[in-house]
Amino acid sequence: MSDQFCEQEQAVIRAARSGKWEPSLRTHHDSCAVCREAAKIMTAMNSLVLAEAGQVPPTPDPQRMWLKAAFAERQKRSAKITQLAAFVYAVLAAAVGFGAYSAFKSPFKGIEHLVPSSAFTTASIAPVVVVIACVLLVFFLSSVPAKKSR
Amino acid sequence: MMDETRFRALYQEMYPRLWSYVHRMVPDRAQCEDHVQESFFRFLRSAPSKLSDADRRSYLYKIATNLMKDAWRGKQSEEKWLAEQGDDEPMSDTASGIAAGIDINRAMALLSPGQQSLVWLAYVEGYEHKEIADIVGVKPTSVRVLLMRARKRLAEYLADDNNQIRDSK
Numbered sequence: 001m002s003d004q005f006c007e008q009e010q011a012v013i014r015a016a017r018s019g020k021w022e023p024s025l026r027t028h029h030d031s032c033a034v035c036r037e038a039a040k041i042m043t044a045m046n047s048l049v050l051a052e053a054g055q056v057p058p059t060p061d062p063q064r065m066w067l068k069a070a071f072a073e074r075q076k077r078s079a080k081i082t083q084l085a086a087f088v089y090a091v092l093a094a095a096v097g098f099g100a101y102s103a104f105k106s107p108f109k110g111i112e113h114l115v116p117s118s119a120f121t122t123a124s125i126a127p128v129v130v131v132i133a134c135v136l137l138v139f140f141l142s143s144v145p146a147k148k149s150r
Numbered sequence: 151m152m153d154e155t156r157f158r159a160l161y162q163e164m165y166p167r168l169w170s171y172v173h174r175m176v177p178d179r180a181q182c183e184d185h186v187q188e189s190f191f192r193f194l195r196s197a198p199s200k201l202s203d204a205d206r207r208s209y210l211y212k213i214a215t216n217l218m219k220d221a222w223r224g225k226q227s228e229e230k231w232l233a234e235q236g237d238d239e240p241m242s243d244t245a246s247g248i249a250a251g252i253d254i255n256r257a258m259a260l261l262s263p264g265q266q267s268l269v270w271l272a273y274v275e276g277y278e279h280k281e282i283a284d285i286v287g288v289k290p291t292s293v294r295v296l297l298m299r300a301r302k303r304l305a306e307y308l309a310d311d312n313n314q315i316r317d318s319k
Contacts, residue, residue, distance in 0.1 A: 069194035
C-alpha cells in the first residue's frame with residue numbers, strides 16, 4: 001500500500017455507495033488515507049448528484065427515438081437488398097454479354113478470315129461495357145437510399 | 151435491434167443518468183440534449199442484441215463518451231481531454247451553479263473533461279477501473295493513475311475549501 005494507491009479503494013467506494021460495510025473494511029478505511037479520501041469524494045459526488053437532480057429535464061418519450069432508429073434500420077436493410085439485387089443484375093448482364101458474344105462468334109466458325117477482325121474486337125468489348133454499365137448502376141442505385149437516410 | 155419494451159425501460163432508467171453525465175462535460179443544455187439523444191440513437195443502431203443490462207449501460211456510456219471526445223477533438227487536441235487543467239481556468243456554467251454542501255462542483259471544474267468523466271464513472275456510477283478503461287478507451291493502469299491524480303486534486307480542493315470555511319467562522 002502506498003500513499004497514492006490502495007488495493008481496497010474500489011471495495012471502499014462500493015461500501016460507501018451501498019452503505020454496507022464489512023467490519024474489516026471499515027477498520028481499513030479508518031486507517032487508510034487513500035480510502036478515506038475516496039470515500040469522502042464519493043459522498044461529495046453523491047451530494048452533487050442530488051443537488052443537480054432538479055436540473056435534469058423530463059425524460060422525452062422513447063417512442064420517437066425507437067421509430068427513428070427502426071426507420072433507419074429499415075432503410076439500411078433495403079439499401080443492402082438493393083445492392084445485392086444490383087450485384088445479381090451485374091452478374092446476369094455479364095453472362096448475357098458473354099452469351100451474346102459467343103452467339104455472335106459461333107456462326108462464323110471456320111470462316112473467321114472472311115469477317116474483319118475489328119468486328120470480333122468490338123464484339124469482345126461489348127460484355128465489358130455491359131459489366132461496367134451495370135457496376136455504375138449498382139453504385140447509383142445503392143447510393144440513393146443511403147443519401148436519403150442521412 | 152433490441153425489442154421496444156426493453157428499450158423503453160432502459161431509456162427511462164438511463165436518460166437522467168446519462169444527461170447528468172454528459173451535462174458535466176457539455177454545459178450547454180441544447181448540446182447536451184443532442185449528445186444524449188444521439189447516444190441512444192447510436193446505441194439502438196449498433197448495440198449487439200445479446201448484451202446484459204449492465205453491459206448495455208456501459209455501452210451507452212461508451213457511446214456518449216466517444217461523442218463528447220469527437221466534439222472535443224473538433225475544438226482542441228485529444229491530449230487535453232485527459233490533461234490536467236490549470237488552477238486559473240475559468241469555471242464552467244455548471245461550476246458556477248448550485249453549491250451542494252462542500253463545493254465539489256467547483257472542484258470538478260478544475261479537472262479536464264476526461265478526468266471529470268473518469269471521476270463520474272468511478273464515484274457516481276461505481277464502475278471498476280477495467281470497465282472505465284473500456285468506456286473511456288484507455289488502459290486500466292492509466293485509469294488508475296488518472297483517477298488517483300483527480301482524487302488528489304479534488305481532495306486538496308475540498309480540504310482547502312473546508313479550511314476556508316473554518317477560518318471564516
